[in-house]
Amino acid sequence: MRPESVPASVPMLSARNLYCERDDRLLFQSLDFDLGEGQVLQVKGSNGSGKTTLLRILCGLHDNYQGAINWFGMPIQRQRDDFHGSLLYLGHRVGVNRVLSPMENLRWACQLQAPTTDGQISEALERLELRGFEDSPCHSLSAGQKQRVSLARLLINPAQLWVLDEPFTTLDVHGVAVLEDLLVQHVNRGGSVVVTTHHSLAVNSEIQYLNLDTQ
Amino acid sequence: MTGLYREDSRSSGLSAFSVTLKRDLLVAFKRRNDLLNPLMFFFIVVSLFPIGITPERGDLAEIAVGVLWVCALLASLLSLDNLYRSDFEDGSLELLVLSPHSLYFMVLAKILSHWLVSGVPLVLLSPILGYMLALPIEAYPTMIVTLILGTPILSLLGSIGVALTVSLGSRGLILAMIILPMSVPVLIAGTLAVEQAVDGNPVGGHLAIMGAMLAMAITLAPLASVAALRISID
Numbered sequence: 001m002r003p004e005s006v007p008a009s010v011p012m013l014s015a016r017n018l019y020c021e022r023d024d025r026l027l028f029q030s031l032d033f034d035l036g037e038g039q040v041l042q043v044k045g046s047n048g049s050g051k052t053t054l055l056r057i058l059c060g061l062h063d064n065y066q067g068a069i070n071w072f073g074m075p076i077q078r079q080r081d082d083f084h085g086s087l088l089y090l091g092h093r094v095g096v097n098r099v100l101s102p103m104e105n106l107r108w109a110c111q112l113q114a115p116t117t118d119g120q121i122s123e124a125l126e127r128l129e130l131r132g133f134e135d136s137p138c139h140s141l142s143a144g145q146k147q148r149v150s151l152a153r154l155l156i157n158p159a160q161l162w163v164l165d166e167p168f169t170t171l172d173v174h175g176v177a178v179l180e181d182l183l184v185q186h187v188n189r190g191g192s193v194v195v196t197t198h199h200s201l202a203v204n205s206e207i208q209y210l211n212l213d214t215q
Numbered sequence: 216m217t218g219l220y221r222e223d224s225r226s227s228g229l230s231a232f233s234v235t236l237k238r239d240l241l242v243a244f245k246r247r248n249d250l251l252n253p254l255m256f257f258f259i260v261v262s263l264f265p266i267g268i269t270p271e272r273g274d275l276a277e278i279a280v281g282v283l284w285v286c287a288l289l290a291s292l293l294s295l296d297n298l299y300r301s302d303f304e305d306g307s308l309e310l311l312v313l314s315p316h317s318l319y320f321m322v323l324a325k326i327l328s329h330w331l332v333s334g335v336p337l338v339l340l341s342p343i344l345g346y347m348l349a350l351p352i353e354a355y356p357t358m359i360v361t362l363i364l365g366t367p368i369l370s371l372l373g374s375i376g377v378a379l380t381v382s383l384g385s386r387g388l389i390l391a392m393i394i395l396p397m398s399v400p401v402l403i404a405g406t407l408a409v410e411q412a413v414d415g416n417p418v419g420g421h422l423a424i425m426g427a428m429l430a431m432a433i434t435l436a437p438l439a440s441v442a443a444l445r446i447s448i449d
Contacts, residue, residue, distance in 0.1 A: 059313060062449055085225050085315030093306025099245040100238070108238040109307075112231050112314040137245070 002037070003072055010073040011036050012192060013058070013161060018067035020053060027053055028212055031067070035192050037160075040183075040203055043196045045212030051196040052092065054212065055165050058194060059089045085113070088159035090167055094150040098139035102130055102149045105138060106156065113157045124155035128178060144170040151175075154182050162186060164195045231316045232324045239328035242301075249297060254336050257290040261344045272349040279348035280358070280409040284402050287337050287362065288369060292391060294333040295373040298325060299444070303381045308448055318444070322437045326367075326374050334366030350413075357412035357422075361405040364425040371436035372397045378443035401428060 002012070011034035018031040027050030035041050043051050056062040058069060060076055060083070069076050071083045096105050102125055103118070110116035125134055128148040138146060147170045154162065168176055180202055183193060187205050201207060226234075243250055264282050265275055302308040311321050341362055342355060350358065376393040380386040408421035 061309060061312065063445070064449065081315045081317070084313050087313060089309065089313050091306055091309060093304070093309065095306035095310045097238075097242060097301065097305055097307055099242055104238070104241060108234050109310055111226055111234040112310065112316070114226050115230070 006072045011070075012072060013194075014070045014073075015058070016068045016070070018054075018057070018065060018069070020050065020057065020065040022050070022053060022064075031210075033208065033210060035161075035194065035208070037190045037192060038187050038205055040187060040193045040195065040201065040205060040207045041210060042201060042207050043194065043210045043212065044198075045196075049212040051212060052165055055089075055163050055194065055196060056091075059087060059163055060084070061089075086160040087163065088113075088153060088157060088161070089163045089165075090150055090153070091165045094146050096138050096146045096149050099137055101133075101135045101137055102141075102152070103134045105149060106152055109150075109153055110156045113159070116156055120156050121152070124152040125149075127155060128152055129174065144172055144175060147171060148175060151179060151182075154186075158186065158189070158191065160191055162191065162193045162195075164193065164197075166196055168197050168199045225315060228316050228320055231314060232320050235311070235321050235324040236328050239325055240331065243297070243328065243332040246297075250294065250332055250336075253290040253294040253333060254340065256293055257286050257337060258340065258344065260286045260289070262347055265347060275349040276351060276413070279345065279350040280354075280406045280413070282348060283341060283344060283350075283358065284365075284405050284409075287341075287366065288395070288398055288402060290337060291333060291366065291369040291373060292394060294329070295370075295377050295390065295394070296386075298329050298374055298377045299381045300377070303447065308381075308444065312444065312448060318441045319437045322374065322378075322440045322444070323433075326370050326437065326440075329374075330367045330370040334362075334370055337366055338362045350409075353415070354409050354412040357418050358409045360422060361408050361425060364422065364429050365401050365405045368401050368425075368429050368432045369398060371432040372401075374440045375436055375443060378440040378447060380447075381444075382447040401425070404428065 013035040015031060015033050019029045020027045033041060043054060045051050053062060057065050060080060071079060076083045095109060103121060106121045107116070110121065122134060125131060128151060130145060130148055133141060133145065138149065141149070151167070167179060171179060183201065184203050186193065187203050195201070261282060264278070268278070269275065299308060302311070312318060314321065338359060341358060345355060345358055373394050376390050379393060380390050383389065404421055404425045408418045408425065411418045411421060
């Protein structure tokens with residue numbers, strides 16, 4: 001939620017003059033964007049163009065860059081806990097422990113953010129068609145099912161900013177439909193999304209595109 | 216906006232600490248075979264000494280303390296990799312770093328869980344092994360107290376080493392190279408205290424030094440681990 005002291009003209013998330021190189025290769029330079037409430041930023045680019053790196057930089061997982069990233073006008077490094085409380089990151093590695101069951105995984109992952117009941121978790125698992133798998137160890141699930149387990153976090157802890165790295169890759173048709181649904185709901189509530197995908201998104205708000213190949 | 220962004224209902228640091236501790240204990244319980252390996256190692260290596268060196272009780276008693284402590288050190292080294300590796304590989308570590316809580320306490324919870332499942336069983340097993348090595352009976356209390364003080368230090372120091380090396384491919388030897396030199400003072404203080412107890416001297420000073428080491432490790436080791444983890448996930 002926008003802090004009361006922050007005027008409406010200040011964007012929720014803004015990046016100024018980002019520069020990053022990795023292994024002596026320039027990924028992007030003078031990259032700017034603003035993201036407000038209810039907006040979607042889709043990051044495009046060929047493989048290896050730095051999409052994942054950009055997303056990790058935005059979350060504060062990757063420090064090796066120049067430029068400024070502000071959350072409601074303040075650098076993210078200066079309000080790490082507040083920023084992380086409003087952020088939900090879904091990366092390539094889904095954060096699902098293989099010996100724990102979906103239920104146990106989500107109990108931990110969600111309660112790190114906010115108090116969560118088992119009822120909320122089973123509801124979310126049911127919506128993602130993981131009913132019957134609540135208590136089986138995650139190493140017996142398929143890649144798509146593991147991805148769904150981590151998607152359940154979107155249902156349970158709706159943070160204000162979602163940062164999703166290729167969320168559609170391992171999902172089947174039904175999973176894609178559920179995720180699209182979630183994105184629409186989230187945006188309608190005033191939530192924002194930064195997403196990398198080659199999928200064309202169907203949300204009823206304007207989508208900003210950022211193409212890293214031309215940066 | 217429907218009040219969905221429940222910043223007010225964010226979980227407290229204490230509950231985040233306890234869910235992390237519970238989760239790690241649960242993972243350890245589900246992988247209990249991995250846990251048993253270091254304990255079996257401890258047991259087997261210690262029991263080889265009477266066979267390999269001498270069954271003479273007098274000679275054994277002289278080396279008993281040193282053998283126990285060295286084996287405890289190596290056994291804890293064996294179990295350390297469990298601390299962050301699977302979390303690093305499956306992405307749980309990123310969730311932990313991105314949680315709105317101080318990473319210091321999250322790391323402390325993981326170390327506490329590691330000590331509960333690897334250090335405490337060592338302490339419990341030590342009287343049996345002490346008996347096997349003919350350690351004089353009056354040294355038992357001191358041996359147990361030094362292990363209670365010393366094994367958490369080994370977990371804390373180990374956490375730094377694992378956090379530094381978790382992103383490397385082959386880390387077996389480098390982990391030992393980082394941790395073993397840092398563990399030497401614990402080894403010295405622990406064995407000295409038990410030797411003093413064998414000779415019937417007061418051991419308060421040695422125990423106090425170990426307590427001080429533990430206090431220092433609890434305050435500083437998680438800080439170093441946090442910094443190392445941030446570098447490793449970069």
